[in-house]
Amino acid sequence: MARWPRGGGRAPTRRDATLSLHVGHDQRLALHGDLLDFTAEPALDDPTSPGLRWRPDHWLLIENGRIAAVQPEEPDASWPKERHPGRLILPGFIDTHVHSAQIDVLGAWGTELLDWLETHTFPAEARMAEPAHARFISGLFLDGLLATGTTSAMVFPTVHADSVDALFEAADARGMRLIAGKVLMDRHAPEFLRDDVAQAEQDCVELIARWHGHGRLAYAVTPRFAPTSTDAQLAMAGSLMAAHPGLYMQTHVAENRDEVRWVSELFPWSRSYLDVYERFGLLGPRSMLAHGIWLDAEDRARLAATGAMLSHCPSSNLFLGSGLFDWAAARAGGAEVTLGCDVGGGTSLSMLRTLADAYQVQALAGRRVTAWSLLHAATRGAALALGLSHEIGALEPGTLADVVVWDRARSPVERRRQAVARDLHDAIFAWLTLAGDDHVVSTRVAGVERHRRNDRHE
Numbered sequence: 001m002a003r004w005p006r007g008g009g010r011a012p013t014r015r016d017a018t019l020s021l022h023v024g025h026d027q028r029l030a031l032h033g034d035l036l037d038f039t040a041e042p043a044l045d046d047p048t049s050p051g052l053r054w055r056p057d058h059w060l061l062i063e064n065g066r067i068a069a070v071q072p073e074e075p076d077a078s079w080p081k082e083r084h085p086g087r088l089i090l091p092g093f094i095d096t097h098v099h100s101a102q103i104d105v106l107g108a109w110g111t112e113l114l115d116w117l118e119t120h121t122f123p124a125e126a127r128m129a130e131p132a133h134a135r136f137i138s139g140l141f142l143d144g145l146l147a148t149g150t151t152s153a154m155v156f157p158t159v160h161a162d163s164v165d166a167l168f169e170a171a172d173a174r175g176m177r178l179i180a181g182k183v184l185m186d187r188h189a190p191e192f193l194r195d196d197v198a199q200a201e202q203d204c205v206e207l208i209a210r211w212h213g214h215g216r217l218a219y220a221v222t223p224r225f226a227p228t229s230t231d232a233q234l235a236m237a238g239s240l241m242a243a244h245p246g247l248y249m250q251t252h253v254a255e256n257r258d259e260v261r262w263v264s265e266l267f268p269w270s271r272s273y274l275d276v277y278e279r280f281g282l283l284g285p286r287s288m289l290a291h292g293i294w295l296d297a298e299d300r301a302r303l304a305a306t307g308a309m310l311s312h313c314p315s316s317n318l319f320l321g322s323g324l325f326d327w328a329a330a331r332a333g334g335a336e337v338t339l340g341c342d343v344g345g346g347t348s349l350s351m352l353r354t355l356a357d358a359y360q361v362q363a364l365a366g367r368r369v370t371a372w373s374l375l376h377a378a379t380r381g382a383a384l385a386l387g388l389s390h391e392i393g394a395l396e397p398g399t400l401a402d403v404v405v406w407d408r409a410r411s412p413v414e415r416r417r418q419a420v421a422r423d424l425h426d427a428i429f430a431w432l433t434l435a436g437d438d439h440v441v442s443t444r445v446a447g448v449e450r451h452r453r454n455d456r457h458e
């Protein structure tokens with residue numbers, strides 16, 4: 001343990017305490033701007049395909065944390081108002097695959113997946129054994145998501161039960177929709193990061209009882225990936241899924257060619273990497289599998305048959321040199337495709353950057369994915385896949401007001417680009433490609449503003 005630096009933990013501050021207050025209930029707010037969301041899934045590569053709902057110059061009425069109405073008319077004087085002329089208002093993004101502890105290894109140079117885990121990632125995750133450090137990292141991580149316009153996420157903390165408590169506590173304090181669970185790994189990891197089946201099961205049962213269904217939180221059984229769990233641990237994970245039908249499951253699959261080869265050696269009886277998870281009862285409509293680059297047609301058919309979802313993580317796939325995901329084949333095979341930033345394999349917490357990277361990965365295969373498909377996948381598409389469309393993913397009355405106000409342009413060059421845009425798709429695609437975190441003006445979670453850009457120096 002002493003080999004690994006401990007990192008800088010800190011005690012919770014007053015700011016953490018004030019964040020835990022759920023102001024916004026019994027409150028009203030009317031936001032004015034250009035509203036963009038979706039009512040159906042657009043075709044992957046046709047910008048004219050239906051599904052987009054574009055409501056420029058509209059008012060979004062928020063009451064008691066929920067969207068009460070959307071209307072073109074200005075509401076009466078009983079509604080406090082915030083005007084954002086020319087700005088975009090979108091549902092908060094949903095990131096379906098990210099690792100909280102890995103903000104410490106963002107942009108770590110020089111390795112492919114398996115080396116990267118050994119060299120950079122496991123040491124960073126080991127530091128989460130210390131509860132104060134886990135609390136510090138969890139708060140930083142979630143505030144980082146909010147600052148990029150992400151309001152919901154499926155997250156891997158670490159093998160430590162305390163890291164799960166820290167993450168759920170921090171998400172609860174911010175009112176966020178978060179799905180997470182203790183990482184399971186009982187082999188092929190450094191000794192200080194390994195658990196064992198009995199202890200892991202007990203931790204999971206306690207964590208499920210404490211957090212699953214608490215506020216906006218849900219538990220995901222989280223075997224890291226097939227190589228780091230024994231058959232006995234994967235079987236235990238499957239039995240947890242069977243015993244608690246509402247749980248999610250998250251893991252990695254078929255990300256890197258060396259990893260795929262290793263899985264075929266470790267599980268010689270398996271037809272494929274995905275087959276390992278299916279044999280242990282881990283594929284179902286609440287299962288999220290990150291990557292899925294090296295799947296075959298039979299795997300895609302199994303995803304469709306079981307309802308298991310993929311989280312495409314283009315930034316990570318490019319940075320670690322893992323490969324190019326075939327989105328069209330996955331969709332044609334009937335698999336649900338969502339998107340994840342996969343920090344720290346990915347290089348940014350931003351879903352907007354993730355979308356721009358997804359476009360470029362598909363472009364390398366000669367396919368042009370539209371802004372509408374990308375934005376749909378990060379909002380309504382993910383919400384539907386996760387069974388949460390009643391709560392998140394669209395600017396729809398009755399859903400929780402997880403909404404983000406975005407600048408369309410910040411620099412003279414971007415303003416010029418917007419001014420000469422040929423049509424709405426051209427403008428929004430250019431925005432998606434060029435915008436950074438500084439374009440997020442305000443992020444609201446259940447109506448409560450959790451991030452506001454500091455404009456004091458402008």
Ligand code: GUN
Binds near residue numbers: 113224316345
């Ligand atoms: N496979 C197993 N663990 C990891 C991880 O932490 N990141 C990525 N990208 N792939 C993994």
Ligand code: ZN
Binds near residue numbers: 097
């Ligand atoms: Zn990952």
